[in-house]
Amino acid sequence: MSTMETEPTPSPAAVPKPGQFRELLDMIKFEHTIFALPFALLAVLAASPVLPSWWTLGWIVAAMVGARTAAMTFNRLVDADLDAENPRTRDRALPAGRVSQNGARILLGASIVLFGFAAGMLGPLPWQLAPVALVIILGYSLCKRFTSFAHVVLGLALAGAPLGAWIAVSGRLDPPAWFLALGVLTWTAGFDVLYALQDEHFDRARGLRSIPARLGTRGALWVSRGLHLVALLSWATFNVRLGCHVFPWLAWLGVAMILTREHWVVRTGQLDRIDHVFFTLNSLVGPLFFLGHLIEWLLGPGLL
Numbered sequence: 001m002s003t004m005e006t007e008p009t010p011s012p013a014a015v016p017k018p019g020q021f022r023e024l025l026d027m028i029k030f031e032h033t034i035f036a037l038p039f040a041l042l043a044v045l046a047a048s049p050v051l052p053s054w055w056t057l058g059w060i061v062a063a064m065v066g067a068r069t070a071a072m073t074f075n076r077l078v079d080a081d082l083d084a085e086n087p088r089t090r091d092r093a094l095p096a097g098r099v100s101q102n103g104a105r106i107l108l109g110a111s112i113v114l115f116g117f118a119a120g121m122l123g124p125l126p127w128q129l130a131p132v133a134l135v136i137i138l139g140y141s142l143c144k145r146f147t148s149f150a151h152v153v154l155g156l157a158l159a160g161a162p163l164g165a166w167i168a169v170s171g172r173l174d175p176p177a178w179f180l181a182l183g184v185l186t187w188t189a190g191f192d193v194l195y196a197l198q199d200e201h202f203d204r205a206r207g208l209r210s211i212p213a214r215l216g217t218r219g220a221l222w223v224s225r226g227l228h229l230v231a232l233l234s235w236a237t238f239n240v241r242l243g244c245h246v247f248p249w250l251a252w253l254g255v256a257m258i259l260t261r262e263h264w265v266v267r268t269g270q271l272d273r274i275d276h277v278f279f280t281l282n283s284l285v286g287p288l289f290f291l292g293h294l295i296e297w298l299l300g301p302g303l304l
Contacts, residue, residue, distance in 0.1 A: 036161040037064050038286030039184050043162035043177060045290075045297045046242055047170040059121045060165050066115030071137040071157060073108040077101070078141045086202050122168040129167070133160050148209040151192040155185035176241040183234035187259075187285065190227035193220050194262070195278045198271055217269040228259045235289065244296060251292020255285050 040060055044052060051057075076083070076094050084095035093099040112134065119130040137157040143150035159181040166177040193211045196203070197220055200212035212220040235255065239248050262277045 035188070035282065035286060036068065036158045036184070037061070038290035039158075039180065040064055040161040040165040042286075042290045042293050043165040043180060044169050045293055046176055046180070046238075047166045047174065052169050056122065056168065059118045060168055063115055063118035063122065063126070063164065063168075064161055066111045066113075066118055067133065067137055067160070069111035070108055070115060070134070071140065073104055073111060074138045075141040077104050077108065082206065082208075085206075086199065088198055088202075119164075123171065125171060126164060126168050129164070133164065136160060144203070144208045144210060146209065148211055148214045150209060151189040151196065151211060152185070154192050155187070155189035158188045159185040176238050179234045179238040179241060183231045183238065186227040186234065187231035190224045190231065190259075191262070191278060191282050193224040193227065194266055195274065196220070197266070197269070198274060221263070221266065221269065225263055228263070232256050232259065244293070247295040247299075248289075248292040251289045254288050254292075258282075258284055258288070 041057075044057065044060065076092065079089075080094045080101075083089040083092050090096070094101070094104060115134070116127075116130050119126040119133075136153065137160070140150065140153045140157050143153045147153075162180045162184060163173060163177060166173055166180075196210045197212045197217060199208075199210070200217065200220075202208075203210050203213040211223050215223065232252070232255070235252055239252060242248070258281050262281050265273050265277050265281075
């Protein structure tokens with residue numbers, strides 16, 4: 001890791017430590033790429049009657065990984081001071097000193113390059129839209145300083161995954177793509193509102209903006225429920241527009257049950273099981289919805 005050293009006599013905090021790459025991946029919760037990736041793959045299935053080449057699929061995944069890594073790394077960098085003050089986040093890699101600022105900046109730069117290169121390999125339109133996508137996915141990290149709707153901006157960032165994949169495969173955006181993306185946007189915003197409940201008092205004390213800080217726990221719970229209702233309606237419309245049969249609707253029903261379970265767990269505002277809601281249950285939504293569509297795609301409409 002000595003290649004990360006950029007000065008002849010760097011300070012101890014700037015020297016990458018052994019195992020820092022592993023810490024970097026943990027810092028950005030790399031495994032949570034599963035939140036958006038299934039929706040990008042679902043867009044691939046829906047946008048094309050035939051499976052695109054492995055080349056195209058590989059660059060779609062690369063663009064996804066680059067975009068999310070850039071977004072999360074930038075978030076950790078700009079929030080490092082706030083994370084150090086927040087009892088919930090002070091043990092994160094950057095404020096705790098397990099990752100250096102230099103190491104995080106290198107990861108940020110590399111992920112932006114990966115995203116841009118992958119977008120270019122997917123065609124002229126993805127390349128032209130890449131700067132817009134970067135503004136959204138990086139800009140999210142600054143939004144809570146001036147708007148309570150930062151949750152919606154995060155949703156917009158994740159909604160770019162199916163939109164980008166749809167464009168990469170078909171070169172255009174068909175109406176079902178917008179309903180798929182709207183579902184991702186409102187689903188993401190809804191669970192981010194729930195997650196932000198943990199920082200309601202800290203955000204209010206520091207003048208940071210969020211739905212919980214603005215409306216309190218009860219109001220935030222109702223906003224999250226409304227957003228998830230819109231998500232379910234959007235994905236139902238997506239299924240209708242595609243003329244789906246049994247398996248996508250079974251998957252939709254499963255997603256509805258998962259979201260219902262989420263809101264039942266936090267119905268009283270108690271947050272002792274928020275990790276179960278945010279990480280365990282939400283990690284099932286995308287794969288389940290994708291699986292239902294994948295089964296129908298593999299069987300073919302004539303067999304249903």
